[in-house]
Amino acid sequence: xVRAAAxxxxxxxxxxxxxxxxxRSRYALGMPLVAEVAVDxxxxxxxxxxxxxxxxxxxxxxxxxxxxxxxxxxRGFVVRLAPPDAAPPCRAPLKDLIAVVPGVRVPNQVIALVxxxxxxxxxxxxxxxxxAVPASVRTGxxxxxERRLVRASEIPANLTPRQRQVVASLPExxxxxxxxxxxxxxxxxxxxxxxxxxxxRELLESxxxxxxxxxxxxRHQLTEEQQAAVVAVWEACRAxxxxxxxxxxxxxxxxxxxxxxxxxxxIAAGRQVLLLVPEIGLTPQLAARVRARIPRTAVWHxxxxxxxxxxxxxxCAADGYDLVLGTRSALFAPLSRPGxxxxxxxxxxxxxxxxxxxxxxxxxxVVYGQQLAVPVLLGSATPSLESVHNGRSGRxxxxxxxxxxxKATLPAAEAVDMRRERRxxxxxxxxSRRLLAALRETVQRGEQAIILLNRRGWSPVVSCQDCGWTAxxxxxxxxxxxxxxxxxxxxxxxxxxxxxxxxxxxxxxxLSAQGLGTEQxxxxxxxAVPGLRTLRADADTTAGRQGHARLLxxxxxxxxxxxxxTQMVAKGLDFPRVxxxxxxxxxxxxxxxxxxxAERTFQLIAQVAGRAGRGERxxxxxxxxxDPAAAPLVAALTGRFKAxxxxxxxxxxxxxxxxxxxxxxxxxxxRDEARVRAAAEADTAQLLGVGRDLGLTVLGPHPCALAxxxxxxxxxxxxxxxxxxxxxxxxxxxxxxARHGGVHTALDIDPQHTL
Numbered sequence: 001x002v003r004a005a006a007x008x009x010x011x012x013x014x015x016x017x018x019x020x021x022x023x024r025s026r027y028a029l030g031m032p033l034v035a036e037v038a039v040d041x042x043x044x045x046x047x048x049x050x051x052x053x054x055x056x057x058x059x060x061x062x063x064x065x066x067x068x069x070x071x072x073x074x075r076g077f078v079v080r081l082a083p084p085d086a087a088p089p090c091r092a093p094l095k096d097l098i099a100v101v102p103g104v105r106v107p108n109q110v111i112a113l114v115x116x117x118x119x120x121x122x123x124x125x126x127x128x129x130x131x132a133v134p135a136s137v138r139t140g141x142x143x144x145x146e147r148r149l150v151r152a153s154e155i156p157a158n159l160t161p162r163q164r165q166v167v168a169s170l171p172e173x174x175x176x177x178x179x180x181x182x183x184x185x186x187x188x189x190x191x192x193x194x195x196x197x198x199x200x201r202e203l204l205e206s207x208x209x210x211x212x213x214x215x216x217x218x219r220h221q222l223t224e225e226q227q228a229a230v231v232a233v234w235e236a237c238r239a240x241x242x243x244x245x246x247x248x249x250x251x252x253x254x255x256x257x258x259x260x261x262x263x264x265x266x267i268a269a270g271r272q273v274l275l276l277v278p279e280i281g282l283t284p285q286l287a288a289r290v291r292a293r294i295p296r297t298a299v300w301h302x303x304x305x306x307x308x309x310x311x312x313x314x315x316c317a318a319d320g321y322d323l324v325l326g327t328r329s330a331l332f333a334p335l336s337r338p339g340x341x342x343x344x345x346x347x348x349x350x351x352x353x354x355x356x357x358x359x360x361x362x363x364x365x366v367v368y369g370q371q372l373a374v375p376v377l378l379g380s381a382t383p384s385l386e387s388v389h390n391g392r393s394g395r396x397x398x399x400x401x402x403x404x405x406x407k408a409t410l411p412a413a414e415a416v417d418m419r420r421e422r423r424x425x426x427x428x429x430x431x432s433r434r435l436l437a438a439l440r441e442t443v444q445r446g447e448q449a450i451i452l453l454n455r456r457g458w459s460p461v462v463s464c465q466d467c468g469w470t471a472x473x474x475x476x477x478x479x480x481x482x483x484x485x486x487x488x489x490x491x492x493x494x495x496x497x498x499x500x501x502x503x504x505x506x507x508x509x510x511l512s513a514q515g516l517g518t519e520q521x522x523x524x525x526x527x528a529v530p531g532l533r534t535l536r537a538d539a540d541t542t543a544g545r546q547g548h549a550r551l552l553x554x555x556x557x558x559x560x561x562x563x564x565x566t567q568m569v570a571k572g573l574d575f576p577r578v579x580x581x582x583x584x585x586x587x588x589x590x591x592x593x594x595x596x597x598a599e600r601t602f603q604l605i606a607q608v609a610g611r612a613g614r615g616e617r618x619x620x621x622x623x624x625x626x627d628p629a630a631a632p633l634v635a636a637l638t639g640r641f642k643a644x645x646x647x648x649x650x651x652x653x654x655x656x657x658x659x660x661x662x663x664x665x666x667x668x669x670x671r672d673e674a675r676v677r678a679a680a681e682a683d684t685a686q687l688l689g690v691g692r693d694l695g696l697t698v699l700g701p702h703p704c705a706l707a708x709x710x711x712x713x714x715x716x717x718x719x720x721x722x723x724x725x726x727x728x729x730x731x732x733x734x735x736x737x738a739r740h741g742g743v744h745t746a747l748d749i750d751p752q753h754t755l
Contacts, residue, residue, distance in 0.1 A: 034084050034094060034230055035059060037067055038126035039076035045125040046079055050094040057154045064101040064138055073098060075107055077129050079115070103314060104137055107334050113368050114332065117359050122731060122747050127634055128357040132332035136306035137313045148174035148544070149191065166190065167199050169486035172551070174203060175544035183543055184621050185488050185497045212497045218376075222261060226254055229399040230261050236375040237266055237340055244366050246346075246391045247379040249401030250406055250639075251610020252574075255379045256286065258401075259342050260293050262377070267294065271339025273323040273376075276330055276361060278348035281542070282572035284549035285556075286344075287325055300326025300333060309319045311640070322623055328353060328361035331368065339374055341365050345571055346378035346387060348594075352752040360750055381610060382603040385652065388645050389659035404614075411581070411612040411619030413637035415628035423607075430516050435582045435622045436528050439562070442580040443532065447617065448555070449580035450569050451521065452608045454581070454589070456538040457481035459513035460613075462489065466505035477708035482513050483540070484520070494710040503680050521584065537565030570608035576615030581608055584624040593705050594754050595657045598704045602632035602644055609636065622710055656697055658750070662724035664731075665751040666717045667704065670743040673713040677701070679740035680715040687719065690733045695722045707754045718754060 011170030033056070036046040049067050051059050059065065084094075091104045110132065118128040130138075151170055154518070166184045175183070180191055194200040217417070229247060237242045250257040257618065262609065275290070276282055280301045280415040291297045298312055298321040311378045316324060317334040324333040327379045328351050343362050348581070351361040362378065368378035378387060391398040405409060416432045425433070442449050459482045463470040471480040473491035480489035482500055490497040504511055518538045526532050535541075535555050542548045548568070555563050556575060563569055563578075583605060590601050605623060613619020625633055635644035653660040668685075680701035688698055707714055737745055 011160065032084055033059070033081050035065070035066055035078045036080040037076040037097075038079050038081070038129050039067070039069065040123075040124075040126045040130040041069075041074075042124050042127055042589075047076075049097045050061045050084075050096060051081070052096040053629055055097055056101055058100040059097065060107040060203055061103065061108060064104040064133075065105075065410055066098040068095050068098060068099065068349065075101065076126055077111070077133070079111055079468045085723045094618065100139055103139060103140070104132055105317065105334075106133060106318075107336060108726040109338075109368075109372060110332055112371055113354065113364065116356060116367055116371070117364055120750050121357050121359050122730070123357045128359075130406060131353075131357050132307040132329070134313055136310035141307045142309050146533035148176055149180050149195070150174045150203060152198055152201050155199055159194075159197070159199060160755070163190070163194060163199065165485070165487045167194065167484070169540075170200075171541045171543055171547055172554075173544050173547050179544050180209045183540065183565070184486055185490075185499070188728045195636075196492060197340060212649040222257065223254065223401075223403070223405050225401045225403065226258050226261075226405075227403065229258050230265075231401055232397070233258075233262055233340070233375055234265055234569040237269070237271075239262055240371050240373050242370045243377065243483070244376045244390075244396045244494055245275070245378065245399055246383060246387050246396040247377055247390075247399045248383055249379065249381060250404065251381045251607065252404045252410070252614045253381075254405050255344070255381075255401060256289060258503065258564065259344070259377070259379070260290065260621065261291075262340060262342075263294060266339040267322045270337065270499060272321070272335045272337045273340045273342065274330065274333065274338055274365075275323060275342045276344065276351070277327060278345050278350035279570040279572075280327060281537075281548045281552075282345070283325060283327075284546075284552055289323055290323060294323050298324045298333070300324055300330040302327065302329070303548075316634070328359075330367055331361050332590065338586070339373055341369050341374065343376065345376045346569075347380045347384040347693075349600070351749075351750040352472060355403070356746075358746075358748050360752070366400060374625065380642075382606045383647060385599055385645065386659040389649060407616050408614060409618060410639070411579075411609060411621045413609060414625070415623040415637060416622060416624045417628050418624050418626050421624075430521070430523060430584065431528055432622070432624050435624065437620055438580055438620060439525070439532075439582070440529055443529065443561045445579075446577075447579040448558075448560070448575060448577045449582065450575075450578055450608065450611050451525065451562055451564045451572075451584070452567070452604075453516065453518050453521050453564070453583040453584045454567050454604070455517045455585070456492070456519065456540060456566055457517035458484040459488065459517060460515040462500070462511050462513050464507060464509050464513050466509040467504060469504050469506045475709075475711045476706070478706070481517065485540075493706070494698055518564055518566060518585070525562060532562060533560045533562040534562045534564055537563060537569050539566070542568070567604060567608075569611070570604055571609055571610075574614055575611070576617075579615075579617050579619050581612040581621045583608060583621070586623045587627045587630050587639045590627070590632065592620065592629055595655070596753065598632045598648060601630075602636050605633060605636035606641075609748070629655065651684045656720045656722075662721040662727040663750060664719040664721070664727045665748040665754060666719070667714060667717070667748065668740075668743055669709075669712040671712060671747070672742055673741065674744050676713045676715050679745065680717060682740070683737045683745065686698075686734060686737065687717070687730070691719075691730045692728050694730055695728070696720065696730065718755075724750070 006482050032049050034050045035051050036048050038046045066073055066075055114128045114132050120124045134432045166186050169184055188734050195202055200716055232246055266273050280303050283299055287299045324330050345366050346362050353359055359574050366376050390396040416434050422428055461479045462482045471489050473480055473496050475494045475496050476491055478493055483490055487500050488497045489500050502559050518536055522536045589596055609621040667677050670676045684701045697720040704714040704716050
């Protein structure tokens with residue numbers, strides 16, 4: 001029999017090494033053991049099995065084991081060992097563990113971190129561990145060469161128009177067959193025909209092959225500001241104090257240099273470093289800089305194959321790396337001697353995972369530092385309001401880098417009023433005269449530019465001007481985006497796509513593409529500036545293996561004058577020849593139904609502005625907006641950060657939003673809207689009843705702003721509480737919601753968006 005173990009709050013601060021030593025000594029005296037094993041079964045933290053004599057020397061806390069569960073075999077991780085008399089009573093004998101997966105052992109401190117996260121973010125311990133440890137590690141998968149497709153250098157002349165569209169819509173770098181089919185919307189047989197005629201080539205890529213991205217050499221020694229920051233954090237490292245530091249540094253002030261100097265000191269002292277970044281797009285250039293000084297660096301993100309992730313995990317567990325650089329899941333890397341945790345761009349919402357487990361890597365990193373008694377360094381040019389508040393209240397120690405080193409200066413900034421532009425030109429141009437003039441001057445000087453438009457595709461809406469028909473997703477209540485190169489309409493939420501059409505299906509009138517995306521912007525720039533060389537960085541052009549790295553390497557090598565892109569070009573990039581940054585539709589997201597809209601807009605504009613003038617040449621930022629006087633834009637362009645934070649924090653306090661309180665979002669989804677609504681109303685009533693004396697504000701239930709996604713209707717309720725601890729008390733009091741047939745209930749603690 002398999003027994004479900006009791007809840008495991010004792011795991012949060014348990015001394016696993018000590019407890020295991022105790023149980024080991026007991027077994028040496030002949031006492032049997034039982035194992036509590038966390039498996040990926042929602043609603044259960046762990047199940048109990050007996051450790052057979054044959055496995056006693058292999059089973060340990062953190063080991064991956066295979067166990068019988070009903071009629072199937074499952075894999076999970078041992079989280080506790082105990083003598084049989086410590087297990088709850090059972091009517092039938094316990095079943096035995098079947099086997100131990102060789103070479104897999106999750107460190108005790110990682111299990112403790114996951115246990116804390118499972119409790120706080122309200123998911124089963126096994127669910128969280130399954131997300132923290134790659135599936136390929138549990139199955140023992142080895143890295144294998146991957147079959148991928150790449151465009152041929154010479155395209156045959158005898159292709160059909162459809163075949164030419166398919167080839168033209170593929171990015172430069174290699175793609176898996178599945179990615180190529182999803183991106184083009186074509187069948188595998190069509191791709192095979194393109195391979196047969198020589199338009200595409202199939203190649204085998206070696207495991208863990210990474211594209212080298214050129215980086216500028218270090219241009220200076222540490223400044224006084226940087227040195228002061230290094231000394232402060234290093235003292236905490238030596239004392240092994242779990243202080244959390246907030247490093248506020250203007251763009252280009254050298255935060256990365258501070259990270260590297262600290263990392264070298266920590267590694268020289270025999271410890272390891274964990275460096276988190278929010279997105280894959282930030283890793284290629286940063287990885288090159290880090291490896292230039294710390295060769296034993298692992299890059300950790302979802303862009304690798306399953307086998308590669310397993311190999312990286314195993315090498316890390318064997319102490320093969322001194323530093324792990326990666327996205328949010330790298331927080332759970334099996335480091336044995338962590339001495340410093342760094343979270344770069346700590347404000348970025350990508351640190352919050354939107355699927356179970358819905359953890360925030362920045363916040364969990366702070367908890368990890370406290371558990372390990374090591375300092376945590378949070379860095380940003382535009383800190384989140386939560387971190388600013390923690391700095392002002394004394395929870396974080398604030399360090400500042402207010403100047404760019406050497407001769408580099410912050411770029412000059414200009415705002416273009418597009419309402420005035422339309423009045424003076426008599427036409428609705430997407431590119432202002434000022435931006436085009438600056439772009440021509442930049443190219444003539446042999447310099448580079450970055451143009452940001454946070455929307456991909458050709459046009460976000462396709463409609464009929466005669467009858468009003470609009471191309472809508474069949475699965476979502478969302479307009480389809482027109483992708484001209486692929487000749488397809490696509491939903492950017494569920495992935496649905498279909499071939500585009502020129503005529504309205506209702507009245508046969510010509511369809512009109514409305515709005516602007518990066519694909520169209522690239523075409524407009526080339527039309528306005530003849531001979532302009534462009535590269536486009538968005539989800540279409542960076543798809544596939546090492547897509548970001550290949551594109552950035554080309555831009556660094558000077559193959560393009562302009563890099564056009566979505567928000568992935570807004571932060572973390574350092575190209576000394578970039579002297580101009582342009583931003584289109586800068587105020588588009590200000591009126592989104594989300595309380596963080598102003599903060600997100602401010603951060604995006606300030607971050608992308610910082611890409612200009614990072615070398616010795618001065619930089620210029622031109623921002624196009626319909627409301628250039630909007631407070632977030634003015635603050636980002638003038639450097640009045642304190643005024644923005646003061647005003648926004650005051651608004652948050654007035655309306656009870658974080659950081660002045662806790663926040664819980666509950667989302668109900670299902671195919672039957674009536675059932676979804678009924679479930680939302682019933683559960684919200686339960687919340688109101690239980691939390692009557694907790695000082696809560698309950699907003700909802702209401703349909704979500706994105707009310708239909710992937711054929712599922714969505715309702716949500718937002719709960720505001722005086723503190724984050726109050727949310728936890730509320731959920732403790734609720735226990736669990738009733739099950740509603742056909743309805744999925746998702747709890748999002750500390751949500752980063754409310755759409």
